[in-house]
Amino acid sequence: MNRLRRLVTPAGAALLALSASAAAQETHLLIVAGLGGEPQYAESFRAWSAALQASAEKRLGIPRSHITLLAESAGKDLAGADGRSTREELQRAFGQVAARCRPGDTVAVVLFGHGSGAGEEARFNLPGPDASARDFASWLSPFELQRIVFVNTASASGDFQKVLAGKNRIVLTSTRSSQERNEAVFGRYFSEALSSDAADADKNGQVSILEAFEAAKAQVATEYQRERRLLTEHAVLEDGEGGSLARRTFLGSRATGLVAGSPASSDPAIAALEAERRALEDRVEALKASKGSLPDDRYEAELERLLLDLALKNEEIRKRREGGKP
Amino acid sequence: MTRTRISIRRGSAASAAVALLVLPASSVLSPVVRAQGLSVPLPTARPQQKLSASEALRRGEYARAIEAARADLVATPGSGPALSRLVAALLETGAHASAEETTRAFLARNANAGEAWNTLGDVLVARGRRGEAEAAYARAIASRGAASLAAEASLGLLLNDRGLRAEATARFERLIAAYNAGRATSAQNLIAVGKACRALGASNPDAFKDALKAFDEAAALDETHEARLRTGELFLEKFNGTEARTAFETVLRTNPRQPRALLGLARARDFDGERGVPDLVDAALATDPGYAEAYAYRSGLLLALEDFPAALAQAEKALAVNPSSAEALAAKAAAQYVSGDSQGFAATRQRAESLFPASGDLLVTVAEAAVRNRLYRESAQLAREALARDPRSWAALASLGQNQLRLGEIDDARKSLERSFEGDPYNVWVKNTLDLMDTFRNYTLVDAGRFRLFLDKKEAGILGPPMGALAAEAIQKLSERYGFSPAGPIRVEAYPSHADFSVRTVGLAGLGALGVCFGPVVAIDSPQARERGAFNWGSTLWHELAHVVTMGASGNRVPRWLTEGISVHEERRARPGWGDDLSLEFLLAYQAGRLLSLRDLNNGFVRPRSPDQVSLSYYQASLVVEYMEGRYGLAALRGLLGAYAGGATTEKAFESAIGRTLEQVDAEFQAWLKARLAGPLAGIRPSGAPGSTKGPELDTRAALEARLAKDDGDFVAHAMLGLLNHREKREDDALKHLERAARIWPGSSGDESPYFAIAEIKLARGDRDGAMAALKALVALNENHDAARRQLASLLESAGELQAAFDVLESLVFIYPFDPALHERRAALASRLRKPREVVEARRAIVALDPVDKAEAYYQLALAEIDAGDRAAARRSVLRSLEVAPRFERAQELLLRIHREEKIP
Structure with missing residues (x-):
């Protein structure tokens, strides 16, 4: 099986280098539970925020110091909150993140709550004065060198897209416009998607922003269907690249954006195999991109050959890690 | 030809499409002159005692109108308008002979009165003496009087009917020229212009807009209802029931007895499938017992009820009034054709063709009657013959296209409909159908043995397998029972949008049915077309396939009630719980004596008198069939179908197959039903x-x-x-x-x-x-209660009754198969029951539902396929899994396992 003996390709080496560089990137997560209005909503927003905070720390490996949680009633109703979700606190939190983040970092903002208004005046409801889309645009303006993931799961959040979309930004809203004003459940499922492997559609050990979005959207549709309600929230993702940026973006310490699983091995032999694996993965992706332009039988044969190589490579790595040689 | 996209269907689409007719886009009429006369006020109502002849006529007070007009003629013996009003009142009340007598008497005194010659022409046309009418119109034209333009239009139409199109067109063009020169400013002349434009529309669709415009202008000046009636009739011709209805209802607000408005409204309601149509026709004939077109229409209604003798009698009545009425001749021909009287049909056709040598209209009418009686192939042939007579018959092309679609000849249908649309872009039915056909690119044709399943691409993977299996089972069992196996492939279409299904079926949205059978083609709502649990697509398909068999076995001549009764009966036989069962509504209807006799049972389907009469009739018909099979055996049902195939009437079919009259069977059935319902009642x-x-x-x-x-x-x-x-x-x-x-x-x-x-x-x-x-x-x-089934399956599973639980889950597939959780449960239970093939089916359905976690779904499918011994399929599935998720370890291991076990190089 001489296929197992391939050398690290130049492309693989480049990926390896990039991987090392990417590993230094950090994620800064700001979670905001807005005004509940009614007890059941306040409880939902609290629960979703807490779940996301917990999984961000334990599962995604984001240091607690990089997570800011603002809650409607800090301390009293949400243990572990860093402050109250007022407009002033929010503005201050953005300033703190701006002060500590570095170029290349990812800044993620996730809002749970109710929304109102439209256009630049579309609002996220907070205790006290609300925060408008224009406010968020202003607060995000310092982050020119960071990747922004902005997730507004509130009702009537669709117009935030128009105001906040931009280069190196991924904006998710739970509705497609400000006209969808009914209670939205997208936030719950988005939080869940980041908290488990279920949304990991490509089985690379990480849930990308795109995967979390797709999973949450599907769950929303299922819930409405189950309850025989007309779908009144249509979540939207905009990243300026047709989903490609969101596919490459992950939250947390495993957020290399390139490969899954454990970090690059310190064992040079395994590291070399991993590089070969990445090269194969790269070729699989390249083949998939050319799917429409190849005859079906040729595509299928080439795909099977590459996937088989990849499976063999993975098997070899696994065996080496387990202590034996392939 | 490019079609203007209009997204809304039916009334709204029709309005939008045909409303364009009033916009003078590329009009042949001069816009400057066209605006003339609009400021002329409408006649105002006067106190009753001073009612003029014209006002009385407008209001439908015919006796007073006749009296006043006669008085006017006494006062001004040479008044053409007074004569015209009197004759109009006489004609509108069926006094044709009196109308002719009066006109001729007037002409005897005023031989050069052009308006009177025009009036005589109208009377003679109503009496079917078209040759004499032509001469009268010619005299009117020669007189160069006020009615000369009206006579020109009427003569043009008669010549057009005779196939003298060049001469007719020249006359129509003269009317256009007169309009553009500002010489057509009276209501009568504007109506004449409108009639000419309508006729010109056959070769220049833009002229339809001009026709509407002219009628519209005329309506503002018209002291009669003629302009609005013409408007309504033009809209009806274009299948725009909404606008037509508006025009007729406007007339009826002033004159509730106006016969043409009543008939027009009847047609509009019939077009929309509403109730009360026969009553409106009756009302029209009550006002005008000499209304040939109303008798002809009534004939068509009776024909749809499959009451052939009565239909023929009404057509004869129409011809007695007007022996050269195109509608009357068509009605007679249709009745003869559908009842199998080929000799009579040929004679009537020949008579019509001698009167209208270049027209295919009669054949189009017969073709549509054939459709109503489910003779689709014959209808297509009639439409072809109509086209051979008149290649410009856009209606014939439309009819041909619709029939080709019904017969599954999709490409030919599209060509016919595109040609029809090119000639007449205002036919809403054609436009809707072409719009629907544009969506066919979203469908795929699944080859399932003798079935061709035409399914939405997103649904094909989920619906296709169970639909193919069910259809095969149904057609085998039904063919065995009825001794008839349909030849050739059967096409089954499922539409995820009910509006699309409706357009596919009747050309318009709003059809209440779930399925329809065109013989070798069946169309049904997909489960996604309705609210979950609203219907059972499995029983619906079984029902329609029973129609395929019974229609085929009877040469498409089985009465509606019998084919529906057999289909519901067969639904009940197919699966426990399927098909209509005894309902509270049925018991109450029975108690109230609201069920129909067997002889009238077709009315319950075709012309229900209440919204629930359709469903009551379905169930009643199924009970009749159940009774007949129980009492006389399956051979009796087979015998009936065979007798109909041989052209037997219902009387003869019952006599030969059962040895009883319809009434005797009905009486026996009533006794059986009484005993059967005694307990529940x-x-x-x-x-x-x-x-x-x-x-x-x-x-x-x-x-x-x-x-x-x-x-x-x-x-x-x-x-x-x-x-x-x-x-x-x-x-x-x-x-x-x-x-x-x-x-x-x-x-x-x-x-x-x-x-x-x-x-x-x-x-x-x-x-x-x-x-x-x-x-x-x-x-x-x-058959539809999915919540009960889901709950029952869970309880059965928890009780260890795995097979029973699995069976219940399988029945849910026929209610709503688009639920991933259902298929997960099916897969799990089938796995526990060691049913590898069923596990694969369930896993394939999950994959087809496009889950978020596709890699896992394909992986699970691959495992199931390996268990089922299908390694080739498993290899394909695991590759699909890894294509989505190349690093998916379990899938990688499976791929390696397959390769190693198969020793694939």
């Missing part, structure tokens, strides 16, 4: 319908309790009180009443059924067996 009180407006109020606790205090055997009161208590969480009381209701009438399965509530209560109390018993009773009666 014992618990049903006449005023017992939930929400009934008659009888005591049923929705309050006090009313229900009072009712039960007097009568403990009242099913509805027990059921309603039980359900009320259940809603209010008074479960002890609820259970008591619900169980009592179930004992009184165990066959209840509708909204009033106590079973689901009983199950809920018992389940909450931990009585699994009790809950299962109630749910089993319900699903044995109700």
Whole structure:
């Protein structure tokens, strides 16, 4: 099986280098539970925020110091909150993140709550004065060198897209416009998607922003269907690249954006195999991109050959890690 | 030709499309002159005692109109307008002979009165003497009087009918020129211009807009209703029922007896499938007993009811009034054709063709009548013959295209419809159908043995396998039972949008049916076209395939009630719980004597007198079939179909197949039904319908309790009180009443059924067996109750009745197969039951549902395929899994395993 003996390709080496560089990137997560209005909503927003905070720390490996949680009633109703979700606190939190983040970092903002208004005046409801889309645009303006993931799961959040979309930004809203004003459940499922492997559609050990979005959207549709309600929230993702940026973006310490699983091995032999694996993965992706332009039988044969190589490579790595040689 | 996209269908689309007609986009009429005359005020109403002849005529006070017009003629013996009003009143009340006599008397005194010659021409046309009419119009034109333009248009139409199109067109063009020169400013002349434009529309569709414009201008000046009636009739011709209705209703507000408006409204309602059509035709004939077109239309209505002798009699009545009426001749020809009188049909056709040598209209009418009687192939042939006579017959092309579509000749259908649309872009039916056909790119044709399943691409993977299997089973069993196996492939189409299904079926949105059979082509709503649990697509398909067999076995001549009855009967035989069962509504209708006799049962389908009469008739027809099979055997049903195939009338078919008359069978059936319903009826009180407006109020606790205090055997009161208590969480009381209701009438399965509530209560109390018993009773009666089935499957599984649980899950596929959870449960149960093929089916459905976790879904499918021994499929599936997720370790291991085990190089 001489296929197992391939050398690290130049492309693989480049990926390896990039991987090392990417590993230094950090994620800064700001979670905001807005005004509940009614007890059941306040409880939902609290629960979703807490779940996301917990999984961000334990599962995604984001240091607690990089997570800011603002809650409607800090301390009293949400243990572990860093402050109250007022407009002033929010503005201050953005300033703190701006002060500590570095170029290349990812800044993620996730809002749970109710929304109102439209256009630049579309609002996220907070205790006290609300925060408008224009406010968020202003607060995000310092982050020119960071990747922004902005997730507004509130009702009537669709117009935030128009105001906040931009280069190196991924904006998710739970509705497609400000006209969808009914209670939205997208936030719950988005939080869940980041908290488990279920949304990991490509089985690379990480849930990308795109995967979390797709999973949450599907769950929303299922819930409405189950309850025989007309779908009144249509979540939207905009990243300026047709989903490609969101596919490459992950939250947390495993957020290399390139490969899954454990970090690059310190064992040079395994590291070399991993590089070969990445090269194969790269070729699989390249083949998939050319799917429409190849005859079906040729595509299928080439795909099977590459996937088989990849499976063999993975098997070899696994065996080496387990202590034996392939 | 490019079609203007109009997204809304039916009335709205029609309005939008044909409303364009009033916009003078590329008009042949000069816009400057066109605006003239619009400021002329409408005649105002006068006190009754001073009513003029024209106003009386407008209001439909015909006797007064005739009296006043006669007085006017006495006062001004040479007045053409006075004559015209008198003759109009006489013609509108069927006094054709008197109208002619009066006109001729006038002409005897005023031989050069051009307006009177024009009036005589109108009278003679109404009496069917077209040659004489031509001469009269020519005299009117020669006189160069006020009516010369009207006569020019009328003569042009007669010449056009005779096939002298060049001469006719020259006359129509003269009318256009007169209009553009500002010489057509009276209502009468504008109507003449409109008639000319309408005729020119056959070769220049833009002229239809001009016709509408001219009629519109005329209506502003018209002291009669002629302009509005012409407008309505033009809209009807374009299948725009909404606009047509507006025009006719406007006339009827002033004259509720106006016969043309009444007939026009009848046609518009018929077009929209509404009730009251025969009553409107009757009303039109009450005003005008000499209205040939109304008799002809009535003939068509009777033909749709398959009452061939009565249809023929009405056509003869029409011809007695007007022997050269195109509509009357077409009605007669249609009745003769559909009833199998080929000699009579040929004679009538020849007579019509001698009068209208270049027209295909008669054949188009017969083609449409053939469609109503399910003779689709014959209809297509008639349309082709119509086209051979008149290649410009866009209606014939439309009819041909629709029939080709019904016969599954999709490409040919598109060509025909595109050509029709090119010639007449205002036909809403054609436009809707072409719009629908544009969506066909979203569909795929699945080859399933002798079936071609035409399915939405997103649904094909989910619906295709169970649909193919069910269709194969159905056609085999039904063919065996009825001794007829359809030749050639059968096309089954499923539409995820009900509006699309409706357009596919009748050209318009709004059809209430779930499925339709065109012989070798069946179309149904997909389960996604309706609310979940609203219907069972499996039983619907079985029903339609039963039509394929019975229509084929009878040469498409089986009466509507019989084919529907057999189809529902066969649904019930196909699966437990499928098909209509005895309903509370049926029991109440029976009690109220609202069921139809067997002879009138077709009315229940074609012309129901109440919204529920259709469903009542379906069930009644199925009981008749059940009775006949039980009493006379399956051979009797086969015999009936065979007799119809041989061209027998219903009388002869019953005599030969059963040896009884229809009435005798009906009497026997009534006796059987009475015995059969005696049990259930014992618990049903006449005023017992939930929400009934008659009888005591049923929705309050006090009313229900009072009712039960007097009568403990009242099913509805027990059921309603039980359900009320259940809603209010008074479960002890609820259970008591619900169980009592179930004992009184165990066959209840509708909204009033106590079973689901009983199950809920018992389940909450931990009585699994009790809950299962109630749910089993319900699903044995109700084919759509998916919540009951899901619950029952869970209970059966927890009780270890795995096979029974699996069977229930399988039945859910026929209700709503687009639920991933259903297929996960199917896969799990099938796996436990060691049914590898069924696991694969379920896993394939999950993949087809496009889950978020596609890699896992394909991986699970691959595992199932390996278990089922299909390694080649497993290899394909695992590759699909890894294509999505190249690093998916379990899939990688499976791929390696397959390769190593298969030793694939």
